[in-house]
Amino acid sequence: MEIVIYKAKKYLGILLLMVLAISVIYPLAWTVVSSIREPTDFFQDPWGLPDEFDFSVYGKVWTEFNVKYALLNSFKLSTITVCVSLIFTLTASFAISRMRWRYSNVVLAFFLAGLMIPGHSTIIPLYLSLLPIIEVIGPKNTLLIPYIAGTLPISIFIICNYMQSIPASLEEAAVIDGCNVFQLFYKIIVPVSLPAVATVTIFNFLGVWNELMLGLVFLTRNVDQTLPLAMLRFSGRFGTQWSETLATVSIAVIPSVLLYLLLQEKLIKGMTAGSVKG
Amino acid sequence: MDKMLSNKLVILLFIAPALCLYALVVPYPLLKSIQYSFYQWNIVGVPKYVGLKNYIRLFTSDYVFVTALKNTALFTIGSIITQIPLAFILAVSLAKPTRLNKFFKSVYFIPCTISGAAVSLLWQFIYHPNMGILNSALNAIGLGSWTKTWLAEPKFALWAVVFSMAWQWFGYHMVIFITAMTSISPEIFEAAEVDGATGWKKIWYISYPLMKPFIKVSMILITTSSIKAFDNIYVLTGGGPANSSTVLALHMYNRAFRQLQFGYGAAIAVVLLVLCVVLTISLNKLFGTKNVDY
């Protein structure tokens, strides 16, 4: 009897987990599928399955509405931010967590305080203070500066925590082998920190990939648009154009989900060892 | 080695790039916007110093501010109660790294990788009064009388947003909690089982106390992000109907950018900042900073 109850409980549990999984996947799959349905067909039965596929809306948003630029811009901004931010984060975290100096905690606290700032209120002063740089390199390139700076608090938090968990014996061994401080950094500490690097990479990539407000203010030229901006433009005065919206959302969502699925093992390992150590 | 690791020049070399960039971009605009909170400024013209007038108006005659404050509180509490218990239960159920569990874990995390704008556009359709799946589903299971124009009714709009946020973020906190679970050594559980603890008792007396620091982190993350919440509400309801889902960040945006009262918006932002700091500190105090050790 007990076994029956145990089994029933187990299968009920799996069933509930399954329902939750479907409620997560279904809307996303629906987005992608609906974007390639015939618009009229779609409006008659929005949640049904397609009879035939119609990719024309992709062509339309791709060429007429500059989504091709948006995809490229989002990709460029995200990638550059991730790379530069990693270099800055790794060096700073090394200095804070492995080197010995009096104000390391103060500097860490200074970085972490950034997590509390309500971003929108600082946009206009930020734009004004970056104006000299914008005049020279243009708003799209300038936008990298706040993007990179914005990734620093959480990245330094995660990587510092991870680096702190590396045993000192590893360092000692390296020094005995004749490493200088730079070799210690890039030959020992960085390779050991790779799981945390994966975590930070995906967080930062998604952060920039999905960022809306700074992009809205900085990127006024059509050719500078990013995906979150492109997505919203189809909600206008006469209601939302669903086919176009869903196609653009699909173009934005597929790469980020793929990146996550690619890096997920590492991501969770990095979070495990680093991000949340109380 | 000590000498090598305390070389001032090397420290400076390592810390300088990040610190300089950060100091250039973050503190100055923040200080500047605190300064603007004492000015009347329409963004394009010349700012006019008005002392505490913005704050006085904010606290004495701005009825939207009161609604926004109340909604922000509801939004934060709503997000905590819809996300943390679910995430906790899932973490407990999925802690064993079986294949099936791994699959569920990956799936639940997917919505976190999508932008707030995209999630909100999606939910706009789910909540659509005629075509949305929520009303269709209610009709299909014979609860047609429960159908609503979810985003257009003052009673439901805010909760509709809370729910869509929960859909997006429960997986994130679940991963944090699973991380915590795997860090508890199995010996503790074995010892507890010897003492006669089973099922929920085990969870309540062992997992929960050990996971408290992680729950704290989750609480702080949800609180600070809820207080600053903007994208989802902006896209999903725009704060409506009749301000019933307006929160502080949206009120700030409306004042600063739609009504061109940047100084006033900056004053709201200062209130936001203070709230974030105070709540983070209180949560830290509430949960204690000591880790529980066994």
Add this chain to the structure above:
Amino acid sequence: MKKSMCLLLVVVLLTAVSGLAVAENVTLTLMYQNSGQETGENWMDDTIAMFQELHPEIQFELMNSTWGDQYLTQITTLMATGRTPDVFATWTSGRMAPFVEANRMADLRPFLENDPEFYSFLQEGPLASTTFGDGIYAIPHNLNSELIYYNKQVFDDLGLDVPETWDDFLHMIKVTKENGIIPIALGNAEIWTGTIIYMMLAERVMGLEAIEETMNGDRLWTDEGFIKTGELLQDLMAMGAFEANVNGISPDEARGKFMSGKAALWINGSWEIGVLNHQMGGENYGIFTMPEYPGGRGSADHQIVFADQAYAIGANCPHKEAAWEFIRFMFSPERQEALVRSQTIPATKVEVDPSTADPRQVEALNLMAGASGTMFPWDIPLGAFLGTEINKSVQLLYMGESPQRVMEQFQQTVNDAL
């Protein structure tokens, strides 16, 4: 020596002449609102394409991917930082004033005065809404009026005529209500839509002059006329003129109810004509204006008419001549005729041929032409801040708040803002 001097002279002259003939390449930044779906937009695409055929030396860098709030945020930031586009769409009147005061827009009066033929092609009324002091800072692009649309099918079914008197209007509300049809569809989730009917009623109660005085600050918002109007609106609500929860209904939804015959009236701007023609069919609806209120000072010939979009040149635009050339082309008779075809009411004196133009549009134009007096929708002269506040105040009326209190609160806001 002489020879070579001559040669040099010839070369110099030739370069000078060729320099005149082949104008240098210029790139203009052009920014305007675009939600990717409005009927007028192909007009702008066509205009740009045609202009480039005429002036291949002028290139455009487009900034036309936002609309509404997002456009406002973008243009405001550019203005704040002095990175103003060369040619851009702006709002008019009070919503344009901050930009003019900050010297972000070029004065177009010298251009206009050099070109009397073009100057006289523009309508004076709309132009006044972009004139500040001595300067004219933008050319109004379109005219709009606020109208009452009625569903012909519903009126036929219930044997109703177009209301000409206040009693007719009340009768119409009663009859439609009794037959289970919403008398007036209102989607006040966009709060400016609910203010339209309040403004119409206020004019019929108080008259144009009193309202103009209020806008100029010579009369208080707590004036009995505004309070009386609030009470009138709430009387209509008590009669069941609107649905219960208007603040929660989107304009799309309300329009949908009107088009499907679930509602009899739809009160909105003349820009809706294009959508209604497309989705409902022009023959299925008609237009009328609010009847006079007994004992009121207004007139059924007074209308709410405004130009809300206008085109300006940035104050620091390095190629003002080229920019002006483009604006002239936009407002040329040829392009204005095309604008009429795209179902926009132009702000120029372009001839509209009644035999080929859309009949509903002609109807709206005639109403506009026959108006003995006009006013702006209040949120335009009041500017971005107070404009939103008045809409919010009217929204409170729909929630049943006392008109006295609402107007006192709004007057307080006005005082605070000064």
